Amino acid sequence: SYELTQPPSVSVSxxxxxxxxxxxxxxxxxxxxWYQQKPGQSxxxxxxxxxxxxxxxxxRFSGSNSGNTATLTISGxxxxxxxxxxxxxxxxxxxxxxxxxxxxxx
Amino acid sequence: QVQLQESGPGLVKPSETLSLTCTVSGGSxxxxxxxxxxQPPGKGLEWIGYIYYSGTTNxxxxxxxxxxxxxxxxxxxxxxNVTSVTAADTAVYYCARNxxxxxxxxxxxxxxxxxxxxxx
Numbered sequence: 001s002y003e004l005t006q007p008p009s010v011s012v013s014x015x016x017x018x019x020x021x022x023x024x025x026x027x028x029x030x031x032x033x034w035y036q037q038k039p040g041q042s043x044x045x046x047x048x049x050x051x052x053x054x055x056x057x058x059x060r061f062s063g064s065n066s067g068n069t070a071t072l073t074i075s076g077x078x079x080x081x082x083x084x085x086x087x088x089x090x091x092x093x094x095x096x097x098x099x100x101x102x103x104x105x106x
Numbered sequence: 107q108v109q110l111q112e113s114g115p116g117l118v119k120p121s122e123t124l125s126l127t128c129t130v131s132g133g134s135x136x137x138x139x140x141x142x143x144x145q146p147p148g149k150g151l152e153w154i155g156y157i158y159y160s161g162t163t164n165x166x167x168x169x170x171x172x173x174x175x176x177x178x179x180x181x182x183x184x185x186x187n188v189t190s191v192t193a194a195d196t197a198v199y200y201c202a203r204n205x206x207x208x209x210x211x212x213x214x215x216x217x218x219x220x221x222x223x224x225x226x
Contacts, residue, residue: 031207031209033212035151043216086151089210093164094153
């Protein structure tokens, strides 16, 4: 079965750039999307189709996908960006989630 | 702006059936896929399955033998049944709307989630 692997945690200083990776076999041949989830809240879509931002998502969120790795990049990270982030792909009509990455802004 | 709301019992006994309903408001259930996703306490997201408004379904292979998702377009609702539950099914259950774009799905609207605890 297809698997997506994320680092359990990433730390970043305020104002710096955070990069969260998501790895899977030939992931670049599929579309990846990303969700942000803050404690006690539902997930929120922040990137879809590799790099597109839904309306209302700040421009500091961007995405890329090539080879075996999709990357979520947060430029000028703010304290409000501290959250869990999940990548997701679609394989053989099945939805696959990565294990999630806790982003700490310190 | 579409809104989704989960409803159902918060406590289910082991070996019984977990049943939840998601009510969609602010938009029609037609022409979309609709998903159930769960999250055990302190853990990550797990996709359960999805249904198209016409009734076509697809399920997580690891849960397929115990899961049924159905839709009632007249009520703008879709539902989840999980049979023979154990403590491992304790989780926050989310319903979500899926967008299908070419060879991919993503969930652009989510319910607030409902905690279901399996315990005697």
